[in-house]
Amino acid sequence: MSERASTAAGVFTQNRVVGAPVKVSRARVPSTSARAVVINSGCSNACTGERGVADAERMTALVAEQLGCAPTDVLVCSTGVIGHFLPMEKIAAGIPAANAKLDASPEAFHAAARAMMTTDTVPKQAMRQVTINGTQVTISGACKGAAMIAPNMATMLAVVMTDAQLSPEAASTLLRDAVTRSFNCISVDQHTSTSDTVLLLANGAAGTDAGRSPEFATALEDVCADLAQQIIRDAEGAGHFVTVDVTGAKSYADAYQMAKAVADSPLVKTAVTGNDPNWGRIVSAAGYAGVPFEETDCSLTVNGTEVYHAGAPTQYDESAVSATMATGEVHIELSFTLGDAKCRCWTCDLTAEYVRLNSDYTT
Amino acid sequence: MSERASTAAGVFTQNRVVGAPVKVSRARVPSTSARAVVINSGCSNACTGERGVADAERMTALVAEQLGCAPTDVLVCSTGVIGHFLPMEKIAAGIPAANAKLDASPEAFHAAARAMMTTDTVPKQAMRQVTINGTQVTISGACKGAAMIAPNMATMLAVVMTDAQLSPEAASTLLRDAVTRSFNCISVDQHTSTSDTVLLLANGAAGTDAGRSPEFATALEDVCADLAQQIIRDAEGAGHFVTVDVTGAKSYADAYQMAKAVADSPLVKTAVTGNDPNWGRIVSAAGYAGVPFEETDCSLTVNGTEVYHAGAPTQYDESAVSATMATGEVHIELSFTLGDAKCRCWTCDLTAEYVRLNSDYTT
Numbered sequence: 001m002s003e004r005a006s007t008a009a010g011v012f013t014q015n016r017v018v019g020a021p022v023k024v025s026r027a028r029v030p031s032t033s034a035r036a037v038v039i040n041s042g043c044s045n046a047c048t049g050e051r052g053v054a055d056a057e058r059m060t061a062l063v064a065e066q067l068g069c070a071p072t073d074v075l076v077c078s079t080g081v082i083g084h085f086l087p088m089e090k091i092a093a094g095i096p097a098a099n100a101k102l103d104a105s106p107e108a109f110h111a112a113a114r115a116m117m118t119t120d121t122v123p124k125q126a127m128r129q130v131t132i133n134g135t136q137v138t139i140s141g142a143c144k145g146a147a148m149i150a151p152n153m154a155t156m157l158a159v160v161m162t163d164a165q166l167s168p169e170a171a172s173t174l175l176r177d178a179v180t181r182s183f184n185c186i187s188v189d190q191h192t193s194t195s196d197t198v199l200l201l202a203n204g205a206a207g208t209d210a211g212r213s214p215e216f217a218t219a220l221e222d223v224c225a226d227l228a229q230q231i232i233r234d235a236e237g238a239g240h241f242v243t244v245d246v247t248g249a250k251s252y253a254d255a256y257q258m259a260k261a262v263a264d265s266p267l268v269k270t271a272v273t274g275n276d277p278n279w280g281r282i283v284s285a286a287g288y289a290g291v292p293f294e295e296t297d298c299s300l301t302v303n304g305t306e307v308y309h310a311g312a313p314t315q316y317d318e319s320a321v322s323a324t325m326a327t328g329e330v331h332i333e334l335s336f337t338l339g340d341a342k343c344r345c346w347t348c349d350l351t352a353e354y355v356r357l358n359s360d361y362t363t
Numbered sequence: 364m365s366e367r368a369s370t371a372a373g374v375f376t377q378n379r380v381v382g383a384p385v386k387v388s389r390a391r392v393p394s395t396s397a398r399a400v401v402i403n404s405g406c407s408n409a410c411t412g413e414r415g416v417a418d419a420e421r422m423t424a425l426v427a428e429q430l431g432c433a434p435t436d437v438l439v440c441s442t443g444v445i446g447h448f449l450p451m452e453k454i455a456a457g458i459p460a461a462n463a464k465l466d467a468s469p470e471a472f473h474a475a476a477r478a479m480m481t482t483d484t485v486p487k488q489a490m491r492q493v494t495i496n497g498t499q500v501t502i503s504g505a506c507k508g509a510a511m512i513a514p515n516m517a518t519m520l521a522v523v524m525t526d527a528q529l530s531p532e533a534a535s536t537l538l539r540d541a542v543t544r545s546f547n548c549i550s551v552d553q554h555t556s557t558s559d560t561v562l563l564l565a566n567g568a569a570g571t572d573a574g575r576s577p578e579f580a581t582a583l584e585d586v587c588a589d590l591a592q593q594i595i596r597d598a599e600g601a602g603h604f605v606t607v608d609v610t611g612a613k614s615y616a617d618a619y620q621m622a623k624a625v626a627d628s629p630l631v632k633t634a635v636t637g638n639d640p641n642w643g644r645i646v647s648a649a650g651y652a653g654v655p656f657e658e659t660d661c662s663l664t665v666n667g668t669e670v671y672h673a674g675a676p677t678q679y680d681e682s683a684v685s686a687t688m689a690t691g692e693v694h695i696e697l698s699f700t701l702g703d704a705k706c707r708c709w710t711c712d713l714t715a716e717y718v719r720l721n722s723d724y725t726t
Contacts, residue, residue: 082643
């Protein structure tokens with residue numbers, strides 16, 4: 001909740017099937033009068049037809065009643081199982097109870113970050129401060145997500161707040177750019193959710209406009225990338241954090257497509273599970289990404305050791321590379337000789353525990 | 364091996380990174396003088412540079428020596444781990460030994476189907492006979508594959524033989540059409556292999572041309588679909604066979620894209636593992652396939668029970684549907700109101716055993 005009217009921007013899932021809260025919030029941004037975001041977890045209120053939309057609207061009306069603002073100045077997000085209706089009695093009782101506990105303390109923000117968790121094991125928060133024209137501004141965000149993570153121009157729930165002043169146009173552009181290189185660069189299981197939402201609220205309390213500040217843009221991208229990486233570190237069942245760098249591509253789009261194919265491959269991810277530098281799986285995943293290249297254009301380094309050079313295997317110590325992977329941090333660097341473009345994506349391994357968690361979620 | 368010169372057609376992986384045998388065989392089809400296909404398993408001879416190509420060519424020369432034909436009349440396939448060189452001493456000793464055992468018995472064909480297996484647990488063969496202009500012709504095929512299965516205009520190794528007569532053009536067209544609706548419609552783990560190859564050899568021994576016979580085209584598609592489904596039934600670690608039907612789409616391409624998204628989703632596949640009719644995952648996978656539709660256009664039936672109708676959940680007995688899934692056969696029917704096009708794909712569940720098998724394959 002912001003005491004002041006805030007500029008609000010949002011990016012939302014590109015799934016054709018979207019949750020009711022996405023339909024409601026999407027229609028309310030960009031805005032210059034946003035006052036609050038209300039979030040529930042456990043039920044995503046997705047695939048729930050007209051009743052779902054009415055329920056999401058009612059959530060915002062209940063918050064507006066507490067704050068004395070218009071329902072359209074409240075945004076709403078829900079996360080959890082798809083296809084069930086919200087328990088509106090609990091929601092109606094919970095909103096005044098939550099409002100009574102609102103304060104500006106770090107503990108309250110932490111409690112909110114915790115309340116939006118589903119299968120997350122830790123709350124996810126990030127903060128940066130930058131000075132613009134001598135005025136310090138703060139960017140602070142929280143997000144949730146551990147599976148059904150393959151954001152497409154959006155991501156799982158994240159709310160980023162700042163006391164900088166931003167026009168709706170600047171807020172939208174800055175958020176979209178930051179999301180492109182942060183939330184859109186992570187994948188747990190390539191399943192784009194129906195509820196993905198990132199909201200940016202800027203209430204201008206710091207008294208300085210940040211719309212043209214490169215430092216602000218960088219800090220905003222840092223907050224988003226920090227939150228995005230926290231999702232991967234808490235990915236369901238995961239034991240490894242994997243950074244995939246593609247360099248030397250013709251365009252960012254090409255680099256992204258190849259990095260994504262590697263990050264999404266179940267065979268790459270299970271090889272990582274077994275600390276197995278099975279580089280054939282990595283190279284062949286880049287090969288089916290739809291980007292033209294010759295094998296001789298491509299080299300591959302895993303945790304600092306070159307295992308494939310210009311289309312041919314190198315001699316290297318497999319067990320030494322395997323030992324570095326066992327630390328839980330894996331850095332895959334695919335370099336091409338096609339251009340100057342590059343992209344970094346983050347993913348996790350695929351474990352038996354992920355399978356166990358997801359074979360037994362609703363029934 | 365065919366005693367007579369055969370028409371040969373082939374379709375190959377669309378991966379940018381291809382095995383040496385694919386490079387060699389691709390250049391030798393279509394052909395009217397093919398005599399044999401030599402296949403090894405355990406080492407795919409992929410990502411092996413120029414030495415790999417020389418090794419693949421040498422394999423065909425060794426076979427040609429035995430048969431008294433030109434090396435270019437021999438096709439070659441390899442399957443197994445990527446990035447290792449072939450043990451050419453073993454290959455050079457094995458080819459004459461295999462040639463000495465060649466005969467026309469069903470046992471020999473079965474032995475060949477068994478010899479091309481890697482992690483397959485059963486050999487995969489299929490046969491159909493059709494009568495064309497009063498002459499009976501036979502189509503017989505074998506294939507292998509259990510993971511790294513997401514064929515893109517090709518598939519894992521399959522060889523289909525017929526005694527019908529076909530021109531190279533007819534053989535190529537018939538094979539491509541049959542593969543489109545069979546091997547290209549299966550996915551174990553969406554990882555397109557570097558070695559995918561389907562070969563069709565037609566030696567004309569039956570004495571009738573089958574190039575314009577619709578019965579032959581159907582029988583060929585049946586053989587390919589039969590083999591493709593055998594791959595899914597033997598998929599690594601799988602406990603469920605899943606048929607995904609998309610109907611009522613605007614085009615085959617749209618239907619295929621949505622069926623593929625459902626078949627590839629780890630969340631759909633783990634729900635199947637747990638016999639969980641978690642239909643939100645199915646609908647949302649169709650939603651991110653990139654095909655435009657409104658939620659009210661879409662209904663979903665799982666094993667005969669409608670669980671989602673025109674964009675809203677139905678009332679149904681979850682435990683009854685779950686019990687039908689526990690039989691190991693799952694039929695997902697996504698129907699749209701957008702047109703008349705349809706597509707059927709086949710996939711399997713994603714299990715902890717798949718993860719175990721693939722976390723410990725090379726090291």
